[in-house]
Amino acid sequence: MSELKVNDVSVRFGGVKAISDVTLSIFRKEVLGLIGPNGAGKTTLVNCISGFQKPTSGQIQLEGSVVSNWSPALSRKRGIARTFQGGRLFGSMTVLQNVEAAALALGMHRNSARAKACEMLQWAGYTGSLERPAETVAYVDERRIGIARALIGEPSYVLLDEPAAGMSDVECEQLMRLIKEIPEQLGAGVLLIEHNMQLITSVCHRVHVLDGGSTLAEGQPAEVLRNKAVMAAYLGEES
Numbered sequence: 001m002s003e004l005k006v007n008d009v010s011v012r013f014g015g016v017k018a019i020s021d022v023t024l025s026i027f028r029k030e031v032l033g034l035i036g037p038n039g040a041g042k043t044t045l046v047n048c049i050s051g052f053q054k055p056t057s058g059q060i061q062l063e064g065s066v067v068s069n070w071s072p073a074l075s076r077k078r079g080i081a082r083t084f085q086g087g088r089l090f091g092s093m094t095v096l097q098n099v100e101a102a103a104l105a106l107g108m109h110r111n112s113a114r115a116k117a118c119e120m121l122q123w124a125g126y127t128g129s130l131e132r133p134a135e136t137v138a139y140v141d142e143r144r145i146g147i148a149r150a151l152i153g154e155p156s157y158v159l160l161d162e163p164a165a166g167m168s169d170v171e172c173e174q175l176m177r178l179i180k181e182i183p184e185q186l187g188a189g190v191l192l193i194e195h196n197m198q199l200i201t202s203v204c205h206r207v208h209v210l211d212g213g214s215t216l217a218e219g220q221p222a223e224v225l226r227n228k229a230v231m232a233a234y235l236g237e238e239s
């Protein structure tokens with residue numbers, strides 16, 4: 001079966017164990033939720049899968065090949081795309097140029113890169129001016145532009161790092177529909193980091209829970225969210 005596999009991965013930063021022996025699989029045409037309290041290791045894991053962080057031990061495998069030593073650029077070219085919590089847009093470039101640059105980096109010709117960038121921005125729900133400098137767009141639009149940029153070139157796997165942060169209920173509804181369309185229409189596998197549990201339960205086929213860098217649970221959303229250890233991890237965070 002087509003899969004992106006995290007195999008017994010650990011990451012240490014000096015004395016800090018950010019991730020300990022985590023194993024999980026992301027399959028094409030499914031949405032896997034990745035949840036856990038702040039500092040659980042979610043972004044570090046996404047950094048490993050997308051080539052931004054080398055695991056201290058363990059491997060990342062794409063369709064059976066070891067990819068843990070790939071650069072972020074190679075990883076992207078071979079079909080692993082991601083968004084960033086902070087947006088990471090090029091502020092002085094226009095909205096269109098930001099998405100077009102991703103297409104050009106993937107080897108598309110200028111005309112098709114521009115057309116594809118427009119199409120993906122529209123698909124991601126961006127309705128503002130394409131010629132606006134990216135540094136002037138609203139936070140919510142930054143998220144949409146990030147999703148358009150990640151989906152250009154039809155990646156096989158897409159890693160979404162808190163895409164709903166800062167969105168209203170109506171905007172979340174739109175995002176929910178969009179995320180569901182990624183496996184259904186594009187056939188990609190999605191890893192979704194989110195703190196919004198309504199979004200998690202409505203779009204995810206399975207959920208993987210991290211706490212303190214280790215796996216706490218994995219399973220169907222409703223079942224995982226009823227798990228006592230998972231509830232305790234979240235309540236512990238609030239208390």
Ligand SMILES: Nc1ncnc2c1ncn2[C@@H]1O[C@H](COP(=O)(O)OP(=O)(O)OP(=O)(O)O)[C@@H](O)[C@H]1O
Nearest residue numbers: 013016017018036037038039040041042043044045
């Ligand atoms: N570059 C780094 N250097 C040192 N420690 C780091 C580094 N990156 C992450 N950490 C630590 O690793 C742990 C996991 O952090 P990470 O950002 O992956 O968690 P997270 O689950 O994504 O948190 P959040 O939900 O707040 O985004 C934390 O203790 C964090 O302080």
